[in-house]
Amino acid sequence: MITSRREALIGRVLLVVLMLVTVVPFVTLFVTALHPSGTYPSGLSWPDDPQWGNFVTAFTSARMGALLWSSTLIVLGVVPLALIFGTMAGFAFGQIRMKGGRVAFLLLVLGLTLPFEGIITPLYFQMRDFGLLNTRWAIILPLIGLFMPFSVLWMRAHFVSVPKDLSEAASIDGAGIWQLFWRVHAPLARPALSSLAILLFLWTWNQFLLAIVLVDQPDKRTMAGALGAFQGQWGTDIPLLCAGSLLIMTPTVIIFVIFQRQFVAALLQGSVKG
């Protein structure tokens, strides 16, 4: 028992240290953002005259409003469609289980670990041929495809665990398969769906490679993609760069803090399944 108390103390100390290591970088960023624009502040030091205006400057000159809107549009293009298609396929592979479905499913699973760099070059030419380069569709459409392996796997895992007799009962009551899916199965899948929605939102919002390769204009990109251009613009003005970076990560952090329970659950499960 004595050892266990000592261990608890060690555990607490370690946990606090790890949390500090995680948080201090954010604090530095914040403190640095308050220094006069154009200066080279040193590490962690509170400025004599905090320049809160830096955030406004960064917001307006980076056209944050447009960036936010663009990211939102991209998320709205990707997430609902990826959810619907992933759920439908998960339902097919997990409940209907058609002949040959396993082969198709394995083909999908194959894409689970695919690095995006592996297909980015042909994707560029494909988007050019479709005439979609420099439009948000160039990010939206491929992302739906790229998210399919994970989404289908995730939803299939849910549908596999739903007892078959539920479908039986509903079809005896005269429900068609479409009604069965929308009225019975989709509502039951809500917990799995909301976790998946959170993960897809996060991955879309933070997507960088597709954004910088397929779209030239920063304000048609995702938030993360815009950040790249942002750094090019202000790479030398450290306080403004810090202010801008903070602004750009704020939306996800706010949403994360509000829905932290669901986020943590989704992220934990998500990494297990991925």
Added chain:
Amino acid sequence: MTSPIDPAPRSATAPAVAVGLAPAPKTDRPAVTPGRVGRGRRSGRGRGQLIGWLFAAPALLFYAVFVLRPLVLTVQYSFYDWNGIGAAKSVGFGNYVKVFTDPDLSQSILHAFVLIIFFSLIPVALGLLVAAAIRSVATSKLGAVARVVLFLPQVIPLVAAGIIWSWLLASDGLINQLLDLVGLGGVTRAWLGDFSTALPAVGIIGAWVLVGLCTLLLSAGMSKIDPSLYEAARMDGAGAIREFFTITVPGLRQEIGVCVTVTVIAALASFDIVYIATQGGPGNRTMVPGLQIFYLAFSEREIGLASALAVVLVLLVLLVVVPLQWFTREDGS
């Protein structure tokens, strides 16, 4: 009737047996469903098949057009000498030979493996130690706060992590300030700009992003280990170290497998952090395959070479991940 637990897929044409249905599982979703018994009560069996494929069609279509097709094209391009505009000239395996013989290209692959130490080995090892140490406080209030805080690096874009750390590791940054403070002023430098420290410095950024994730995953896994095992070990006089290696590590086999898989992929396919923090420099010291592909394809217009490197990268990931999956899933169920 077959065993109620039957993971093998059965077609909808299997005999319809609707008796002896297993009870519906409770809220928790088990990995293997208990009741895969009554099936195929649908009238037209052929129609069920067709409907199944119709349901899967949109997902498969998007996957085929935006993933499989480009993947096949990458392989095709990898045999060309092509600048993306003019005519492509077939060069056989020439590009692959170049990937492994051109020092710049083979170096970038080597760098990716060095990054595995930082992105994977350190977070998993540290995560294991911390998870073991915080076992008693993981469920406390502090633990609940930690769950939120340690996930923060997962929530922000990797690009932002790159920017944050570029500043921390800069010559005026916090790291050097701290080193000065403890009397190590002699080793201060621009960590990301120094030939000898740039790659480890990039690695540190990845470690920062991934260590919290690993800790929480392993910690969640530990909460599922039967506490009586620990009690029994204590009774047998096992110390903390013995306990760690005989109970914790084996009990976390699956979670460790997940952590290693996720982090190794992050290392091999790293792009965002390197692009922002160093752009591959100084010299080529932090060049990684992901970034090299990007430069080759979109700045140097060497589509064939970029594609060959892309194929190699995909194969490397599979080469590392597939055995890992096999190893951890083996006795998983």
